Amino acid sequence: MRNRTVVLLILSFMISCFTLYAGAARASGLPPAEGDTFPEILLPSPQKWSEREYLGLDHVGPFKISQVKADTLIIEIFSMYCPYCQKEAPVVNELHQMILSRPDLRNKIKMIGIGAGNSQFEVNAFRNLYGIAFPLFPDPEFSLHKALGDVRTPYFIVVNLKGSGSHKVIYSRVGSFGDPRQFLESISRKSGPRKGA
Amino acid sequence: MSRRISYLIVLTICVGCLLSMRTPLPAASEQFRGKIFSTGEMPPVDSRTELKPGDKAPDFTLPSISGESVSLSRFLGTKNVVISFVPAAWTPVCSDQWPGYNVVKSMFDERDTVMLGITVDNIPTLYAWTEEMGGVWFPVLSDFWPHGAVARKYGVLRSDGTTERALFVVDKQGMIRYIDVHNINERPKLEVLMQELDSLK
Numbered sequence: 486m487r488n489r490t491v492v493l494l495i496l497s498f499m500i501s502c503f504t505l506y507a508g509a510a511r512a513s514g515l516p517p518a519e520g521d522t523f524p525e526i527l528l529p530s531p532q533k534w535s536e537r538e539y540l541g542l543d544h545v546g547p548f549k550i551s552q553v554k555a556d557t558l559i560i561e562i563f564s565m566y567c568p569y570c571q572k573e574a575p576v577v578n579e580l581h582q583m584i585l586s587r588p589d590l591r592n593k594i595k596m597i598g599i600g601a602g603n604s605q606f607e608v609n610a611f612r613n614l615y616g617i618a619f620p621l622f623p624d625p626e627f628s629l630h631k632a633l634g635d636v637r638t639p640y641f642i643v644v645n646l647k648g649s650g651s652h653k654v655i656y657s658r659v660g661s662f663g664d665p666r667q668f669l670e671s672i673s674r675k676s677g678p679r680k681g682a
Numbered sequence: 683m684s685r686r687i688s689y690l691i692v693l694t695i696c697v698g699c700l701l702s703m704r705t706p707l708p709a710a711s712e713q714f715r716g717k718i719f720s721t722g723e724m725p726p727v728d729s730r731t732e733l734k735p736g737d738k739a740p741d742f743t744l745p746s747i748s749g750e751s752v753s754l755s756r757f758l759g760t761k762n763v764v765i766s767f768v769p770a771a772w773t774p775v776c777s778d779q780w781p782g783y784n785v786v787k788s789m790f791d792e793r794d795t796v797m798l799g800i801t802v803d804n805i806p807t808l809y810a811w812t813e814e815m816g817g818v819w820f821p822v823l824s825d826f827w828p829h830g831a832v833a834r835k836y837g838v839l840r841s842d843g844t845t846e847r848a849l850f851v852v853d854k855q856g857m858i859r860y861i862d863v864h865n866i867n868e869r870p871k872l873e874v875l876m877q878e879l880d881s882l883k
């Protein structure tokens with residue numbers, strides 16, 4: 486009887502353990518879909534003051550996307566080693582410049598990049614190579630990449646940050662977003678009326 | 683009997699847990715969707731090199747995808763050389779390693795260094811693979827026949843006929859200065875290689 490209890494206890498523990506891992510695998514197995522709530526991931530501290538200022542962060546250190554002062558956040562998951570990301574970099578820059586050139590959008594739509602499996606050195610190399618002006622963050626151990634569904638690169642996620650509740654994903658797709666102007670119009674439509682508009 | 687079944691269940695769940703904790707493979711580029719053979723996780727290293735820093739680098743001559751043959755000794759006295767062995771074309775990690783080196787040519791130039799990429803694949807395979815990357819600036823050499831002869835000379839031929847994911851830094855005097863026989867499932871960090879090249883200055 487005692488033996489049976491011990492076995493049952495071990496079994497319960499193991500099942501819990503398995504369930505936890507299976508849950509984690511399920512959570513990391515799929516990227517957030519359009520309409521989903523964006524997961525509460527913690528991003529590393531921006532390297533430069535100008536990047537903190539761009540994101541509207543009032544502290545030094547890791548941050549959540551809910552702390553970014555914007556209505557909409559565009560997240561690119563990339564890798565310095567990904568030829569598609571390399572080809573797409575000028576188009577992504579064009580989108581960023583387009584947003585900055587629009588007084589009605591420049592403080593409302595922000596962009597960041599997450600370098601899947603890339604060290605700070607590799608992220609810096611990618612930034613310098615393509616003259617990328619928005620903040621890029623390293624993810625050397627793939628932890629953010631895993632939390633966002635082990636996606637192929639480049640992958641773009643757009644999150645609606647308006648309101649104080651959950652942050653809804655309004656775009657989530659692998660590969661090129663196509664024409665930057667049309668993409669910008671599309672995400673502007675999907676994110677609805679802007680604060681103070 | 684029922685005790686035996688209980689133990690069996692526990693064992694099965696343990697194995698399941700262990701399997702679910704395996705190391706994730708690096709992010710794959712959308713560029714290669716549907717074109718990469720999944721190798722799964724492999725034994726990190728499956729060979730043992732006798733070479734060590736300070737040894738003279740064994741010379742070799744191999745055919746390249748451009749049609750010309752390339753010898754290591756060609757660079758004696760003029761350039762440092764990074765020899766990048768990757769396990770096989772059209773496999774994970776490898777397909778995301780050389781495209782990274784491809785965009786940082788200036789880093790190699792600043793360090794007076796050329797790269798030689800080597801696999802045991804044949805020339806047509808290597809040509810198609812690197813074209814999919816958009817082409818690369820460095821010579822891509824085929825160690826296909828006699829199969830893996832150069833990899834064997836460098837002690838990085840695996841038992842399945844592929845090579846290790848290995849980097850050898852050879853200075854202008856032809857001496858090996860750095861060896862990284864890397865975990866085949868992971869990509870070496872660029873900064874480590876650049877630090878090694880910096881130390882040659």
